[in-house]
């Protein structure tokens with residue numbers, strides 16, 4: 001080290017904070033389902049060109065495709081608002097972010113004023129709080145990806161963490177993912193991973209970070225994504241409820257949930 005100076009540790013420069021691949025969710029709220037049908041289908045097949053369709057993806061493929069696309073349709077929910085009310089959704093993923101931006105522009109151009117598009121960007125990163133032991137428990141035993149024919153159901157929940165969370169040191173935040181003693185009550189608690197362990201073998205899960213950083217005004221810090229077969233829909237709701245219980249998982253006190261989008265994977269719109 002030159003002149004005996006101490007290197008400054010900058011978390012954003014370590015391997016954990018690096019965006020490995022990008023993803024973009026495009027939520028489409030259409031004005032009139034019947035009238036827009038053909039337009040939406042044409043737009044869908046046009047943007048899909050050159051992408052591998054993830055509907056048939058499962059955990060058995062040796063080489064994962066670089067650029068993927070997947071289509072979804074929501075369950076009809078009358079109580080939903082905003083993002084959660086969007087009827088159609090497409091997700092594109094790849095290493096080259098401008099390519100995903102092109103897809104967004106093309107979709108917007110093709111739909112014109114027939115539909116509103118809301119875009120959420122995410123990035124896949126290395127796990128930050130996961131030790132080798134937690135990896136064994138929460139990832140290696142996890143539900144492998146199944147095709148959209150088997151794991152039809154999708155839940156997408158964008159969320160942010162409070163300023164108080166981000167003010168804590170990374171080491172202090174780390175504890176919330178493990179069984180620990182809650183500093184506020186003095187009681188032993190399960191923490192995030194143990195609270196959620198009922199979903200490890202039934203839900204296929206993905207976590208995306210905001211590619212541009214956290215605590216950005218009007219944006220989410222994370223997008224969480226889950227797939228499951230029909231018989232495990234209840235598992236998602238059960239794990240989600242359990243995580244919200246701060247007597248088991250004090251981490252959720254720092255969570256600001258966005259709208260939950262529920263739907264089905266499709267080969268095409």
Ligand code: HEM
Pocket residue numbers: 126127128129130134138157159161177192193196197198199200203205207222224239240243
């Ligand atoms: C199904 C069982 C689940 C397991 C085993 C699990 C496990 C984990 C683990 C081990 C991490 C730490 C990742 C890291 O090292 O960076 C994590 C992070 C996270 N999980 Fe879960 N999780 C589950 C379900 C859920 C659910 C249902 C939600 C939301 C509804 C959720 C939201 C999150 C979020 C937002 C993070 C990132 C938190 C942060 O970095 O501050 N998880 N999860």
